[in-house]
Structures are given as C-alpha cells and as structure tokens.
Amino acid sequence: MMCRLTSRAERAQLAMMLEVCAYPKPGNVDRCHDYKDTRFEHFLASTILCRPALEEAERGEGRIGEIIRHAVQQTNCHAGGNTHFGAFILLIPLVYGGDIPGAMKAIAQTDVSDAVAFYRAFALTAVRTYNTDAIDVNDPKALDMLREQEMTLLDVMHHSAKNDMVAREWVTGFPLTRRGTDLLLSFGPGRDTIVRMFLTMLATEPDTFIIKKHGREVAERTLKRARHVLDGGLSLEQFDSECIEQGINPGSTADITIASIYLALGEGWTWES
C-alpha cells in the first residue's frame, strides 16, 4: 500500500493528538476528562489549527519567536484559552531544527526580535502562571526594556529557567524531552506507553506548572503520589481523582510529553500496537 511519509509538522500534530488522547493522565485533560472551560475538543482544535505555524517552522524560513507568536495566534480561535503555549516553545525549535542539535542551533541564533515576538505571543494568551522572571509581560514598558537590554529569546529563557522546566529545556539542551523519548523507546510501541512515560516523568521531576499554581510543597507531594502509583501502592484512577479534586494539573510535564512523542515518532516508535 502506497504511503507518504509524514512531515515534521504532521509528526508534531500527531504528538499533540496522542498526548491529549492518552488516558488516564492524572489531573490533565484527556479522552475521559474535560475541564469546565478547557475541553478535550479545544486541545484537538488547537492541534488542527496550528498547522501553518508548524509548516513555517519546518520550512525554516522565519524566526522562531515570530513562529511561536503565529502558533498562539492560530490557536486563539476558540474559547478554550491557552492549550499548547508550553508545547509550542518546545515543538517549534524542534520542528525548525529537525532534532535536538538542530533545535539548539536555532535557539542560539535567537535575537531581540524573537524575544519581542515571544512577549507579544504571551500577551495573546491567558497564561498568567507562565510568567518569566525577567520582565513582567503585563508591564507596558516590557518591550522597550527587552530592546534596551538587547535580550535574546534565549536570554529570556535563561531568566525563566529556574522556575520553569519548559524554559529550562532551551537552556540545558532538552534533557527531559530526550529522557521522555528514551522512555517511550524502551517501553515499546502502543498508546498506553504514553501514560506510563508521563507518570514516570511526573514521579521524578517536580512539575513547575504545579509549583507556580500551588507551590513547591504540592508539586513535591504530587511527585511522591506518582511514585506511589509506579510502586503499585496507589491506583492510577485514584491518583487522577485526587489531582482533579485538588485542581492539580501537571501542565509542564504534558508539554514535555508532547515534545518527547514528537522525537520518538521520528525515531521509529509507534503508537500503534
């Protein structure tokens, strides 16, 4: 049967689709769970609508900051709010550069125009918790400050890295993304592998989205509960219920999961089994 190879943009979309479908993912939107204002369909709509930005990244023509802004803009057509801001920060350099070394090369070339575009993308989202420590995005003078200090987008990520595991990926060479991919490859094919990988990540790395929303203590407790599930002492379903009840959603771990699936799909891993 003739079959065209999927493009990098399509692989990124498949990764976004597979991540949100995987279930049960403790605390996050999945096939079996919506949030009141952000539903499963919002994530899938964003997955469909960001295609032009991902194709732009694949062509490698524009600048990364501007492409992130386009992705955010393209996925603003629904009322579900931000769904993939963190995922775009990881996916766009990866699609742009093809793999981690390529992404790091592209990241090293960001300049102040990328930082400005990124802050403009910021302003389009309602991701209040996604504040960088560098410059307050709500400060009308923020863009002037970026320009005065000639901060690149990589500089911005350097400032945010301490409190944000997605920003940290830019600075440190995508180690968590790589680890997630290696987990998928070692666990083998099949969609159920995604939940196991997600849980393993959550059990070893405090989710910075949870830290920003609930504080470090809650993030550490969530990590321990995830480990408890892996140890067989707590059911995945019970852990999921606890997270939902307490409004704990490991959003940054989900972002990294998407990036890991993207790489894994390019390295022979398949969701079909």
Next chain:
Amino acid sequence: MMCRLTSRAERAQLAMMLEVCAYPKPGNVDRCHDYKDTRFEHFLASTILCRPALEEAERGEGRIGEIIRHAVQQTNCHAGGNTHFGAFILLIPLVYGGDIPGAMKAIAQTDVSDAVAFYRAFALTAVRTYNTDAIDVNDPKALDMLREQEMTLLDVMHHSAKNDMVAREWVTGFPLTRRGTDLLLSFGPGRDTIVRMFLTMLATEPDTFIIKKHGREVAERTLKRARHVLDGGLSLEQFDSECIEQGINPGSTADITIASIYLALGEGWTWES
C-alpha cells in the same frame, strides 16, 4: 483578541474531529469507544493527515476524483484501515465548491478521469462493503470498462445511489447533509447537539452501511431503536451497547454527519457553548 478566520479545509477538519469526539454515538467509534482494529486515534490521525487534500480542494485547482484519491492516500499511513472514505466523497466537493450549489456544479463537471481516479482510491482502501453496483472494483478490467463507457464520476454515483446514501447525496443535491445542518442550527450550539442530530438522522433514514453489512432488516430495526431513544423509551447508553454487541455501526450516517457539521460551522453554528 486577534483571531484569523478558519479556512474551509480547517472547517472540514474540525467537522471530522467533532464528529468522532461526540459521544455516545450508537455503534460508532467515539471518545468512549474504540473498535479493535480501528481506534479513536486512527480517526484523529486521518483528520490531521488529510489536510493537503482538503487544501487542494479549497484551492479548486485539481479534479475532484484525483483529490479524493489523494485524501485516501494521505490517510493510509496508519493501520486503522479506512476511516473517512465516505466523508471525503461528501467533503471534497463541498470544500471545492464552498457550499452545496458549488459542490453540485463541481460534481456536474466530473469526467471519466475522475471516475478512474476514484476507482484507484477505492483500490487503496479496504472498504469492501463500499462496492458500487456499476463496476466491480476488484475486476482488473474495471478501469478499461470505465473508459470504454466514458463514465463520469457522477455516472458512477448514479449507479451506486440506490444502495448507498453517500452516493445518493451527489445525485440528489445533498438533501440529507442539508437536513443535518438544519437540525444542528435548530438545536443550537454545543457539542451535545451533534449526538442528537446523529440520532435524529438515524431514526429517519436507514443507514446503507448497515444494509450492506447486515441487510435491510437490521437497518430498519436500528432505525426503530433510534426512534425509541428519541421517544424516551430506551436509553442512549443501552442502544449504544446493543449496537456494539451486534457489530452494527452506522458508518454512512456518520459520514453525512461530518458533512452537516462542516456546513453548519460555515453558517454560524458553534460547538462551543
């Protein structure tokens, strides 16, 4: 908040996504139900991967038969088998022409090259039940016969119309698609409306996919059971279980539902509420 209008290709993709997510859809794959070999993710993967064909249709450059073949080819990259063959037969003229009158104009212009491309698309799928009555697709001489008889793709659909409600839409001017759209518009916004529309269609029109697979009697019985649900005498969940147990999946009604959602999205209906 700045927001780009979605393109016709994107509206078609959103329609495919919304249809497969809607639940419970008696007997069909939905958010809560997979088939063993064709799973929810297969439908969503097809939704993502058919984008180039839909964009080709939107540009109105190529020929409809060839574009249908491209859509089938693009969605052949997974092991889930045919997911949207019937939906493409409806969506591609609609996206090509923009609306029903535009689709009918495009359909009237099909020629023997469209018929040949369509049979080639056929050969790529495993839709044995989607046999036309005109010419056996498994007959190696089928393409020669199409050429000798100078059959257009519309001619092929004429031959299939009696036993196939999707083909019938081409011949009769998309009345069921239109009806589904009107139902969505009258039921109002919200994703739950899709299930109600699907059920209403199923309760009034015998699904030809069921007829081909199980015979007319089963299709008529399914229609009556759907009506029973609308009357309040049978729960939707019970009806869904019955269908799944007996392998009854109203696939053609699902195809028409997708086309109806596509039109409704262009006429102000929204899945968000």
